[in-house]
Amino acid sequence: MTLNHLQQNEVISPSIIESDLFQSMIKSGFIVDSAFDELDDIKKRIGACKTRRDNLILTVVPTMSCNFACPYCFQHDRRDEFMNHDTRRNFIQFFRRLLEETAYENMKLVFFGGEPLIDKATIYNLSKELIGICDERQITYSAKIITNGFLVDDESSREMRELRIMEAQVTIDGVPETHNKRRSLRQAVAGSCDTYDTILENVNLLNAHGIFVHVRFNVDRENVHAIDDFVTTMAYRIHQHELVNLHLAPVMQLAERHKANQNLLTSQEFALHEVNFFRLCIENGFSHSLKSRYPSFRMCSAGNYHNYIVSPSGDLFQCVEDLSDERYAVGNVTQNEEDIIDFQAINAKKWRDYSILQDETCLHCKMLPFCVSECPRNRLYFGKKNCVDARIKLTELIKFFSQLDAPSLKNIFQGGNFNV
Numbered sequence: 001m002t003l004n005h006l007q008q009n010e011v012i013s014p015s016i017i018e019s020d021l022f023q024s025m026i027k028s029g030f031i032v033d034s035a036f037d038e039l040d041d042i043k044k045r046i047g048a049c050k051t052r053r054d055n056l057i058l059t060v061v062p063t064m065s066c067n068f069a070c071p072y073c074f075q076h077d078r079r080d081e082f083m084n085h086d087t088r089r090n091f092i093q094f095f096r097r098l099l100e101e102t103a104y105e106n107m108k109l110v111f112f113g114g115e116p117l118i119d120k121a122t123i124y125n126l127s128k129e130l131i132g133i134c135d136e137r138q139i140t141y142s143a144k145i146i147t148n149g150f151l152v153d154d155e156s157s158r159e160m161r162e163l164r165i166m167e168a169q170v171t172i173d174g175v176p177e178t179h180n181k182r183r184s185l186r187q188a189v190a191g192s193c194d195t196y197d198t199i200l201e202n203v204n205l206l207n208a209h210g211i212f213v214h215v216r217f218n219v220d221r222e223n224v225h226a227i228d229d230f231v232t233t234m235a236y237r238i239h240q241h242e243l244v245n246l247h248l249a250p251v252m253q254l255a256e257r258h259k260a261n262q263n264l265l266t267s268q269e270f271a272l273h274e275v276n277f278f279r280l281c282i283e284n285g286f287s288h289s290l291k292s293r294y295p296s297f298r299m300c301s302a303g304n305y306h307n308y309i310v311s312p313s314g315d316l317f318q319c320v321e322d323l324s325d326e327r328y329a330v331g332n333v334t335q336n337e338e339d340i341i342d343f344q345a346i347n348a349k350k351w352r353d354y355s356i357l358q359d360e361t362c363l364h365c366k367m368l369p370f371c372v373s374e375c376p377r378n379r380l381y382f383g384k385k386n387c388v389d390a391r392i393k394l395t396e397l398i399k400f401f402s403q404l405d406a407p408s409l410k411n412i413f414q415g416g417n418f419n420v
């Protein structure tokens with residue numbers, strides 16, 4: 001069976017309907033029954049995503065300090081802030097208050113920065129305390145770290161594993177020439193220091209300790225030519241492909257205060273490069289890269305009521321991109337609900353009230369299942385909708401799918417994140 005059957009509205013035989021591929025496409029949301037009320041289903045899923053009380057997601061930023069000086073980073077202006085002992089204590093109290101209010105079943109902790117491994121003590125101390133509290137209350141605990149990967153070593157990998165940090169995200173921006181130029185150490189002259197090899201070896205080290213690694217490649221016009229070499233190099237230098245997900249992300253300008261970047265790719269350009277990237281990933285044995293493209297109703301956690309980002313000073317945010325600006329805070333770990341300051345309450349309400357369903361055009365648009373996963377911040381702060389991106393990406397993706405054979409398609413559709 002190819003996707004052409006579906007495009008031509010042919011009557012599909014029972015054997016095809018019962019096939020693994022067809023059933024996988026139903027599960028991942030690409031095929032729905034014509035009698036199915038998809039809009040009603042989306043409304044229910046969005047409601048459940050925003051309010052679901054079983055999952056608590058906390059992102060902790062131990063420090064804004066970083067050993068790298070990447071030109072596109074949004075945190076340059078808050079370099080040397082660290083979470084002190086009082087804030088750590090207040091954070092634990094804040095966590096206990098959350099547990100008093102809601103009977104969570106799962107707790108997901110993310111360490112973010114700056115470079116979080118600069119402050120290992122905070123990672124270790126907070127992890128141990130949170131694990132203790134969660135175990136006592138029978139709350140399932142899992143953790144992830146977003147790191148540049150340079151400070152990872154055998155000891156820290158082992159300790160992370162012991163602290164139940166089972167996932168890491170690192171960034172490798174292409175091949176050595178493109179990566180070293182932009183992801184250089186803070187004190188080094190750009191391009192004069194090799195961080196590429198160290199990070200790549202550390203991916204293998206993390207994998208050797210059983211930690212799954214998402215390797216992110218931030219792409220713009222300056223390094224886009226390196227996509228093919230990036231994937232093929234990963235293929236022979238990564239030892240455990242099944243523990244690595246390759247991810248291509250466009251460099252973006254998310255706020256006016258960010259340094260203007262003349263090299264940004266247009267949506268069309270990025271979509272074309274991305275399908276080429278998907279093809280290369282599949283050809284080279286990296287099979288996880290397509291999950292985020294399903295009509296999967298996977299909303300950004302920033303729109304979830306039970307999600308907080310905690311800055312080193314204890315300020316609470318909904319989105320990591322706001323971290324360097326306290327004007328966007330929605331509270332502080334020291335505050336009870338009633339102590340919240342006016343501007344924080346306004347920010348919190350804005351995030352709580354956000355829903356793509358408030359937009360009449362989206363409500364009646366066939367692209368809605370894809371756009372549910374759009375960036376809420378883009379719409380809230382800049383009034384930007386996902387229309388152009390969604391249509392271009394979907395068109396390119398469908399063209400790409402139509403070129404694949406049934407076993408490859410089945411592999412792609414099977415890992416879908418459709419259960420929110």
Ligand code: SF4
Nearest residue numbers: 300302319375376377
């Ligand atoms: S709101 Fe947008 S920028 Fe913020 S975390 Fe979500 S997708 Fe990223």
Ligand code: SF4
Nearest residue numbers: 362365367371386387
């Ligand atoms: S394509 Fe545009 S109008 Fe349609 S759902 Fe997406 S954001 Fe809304």
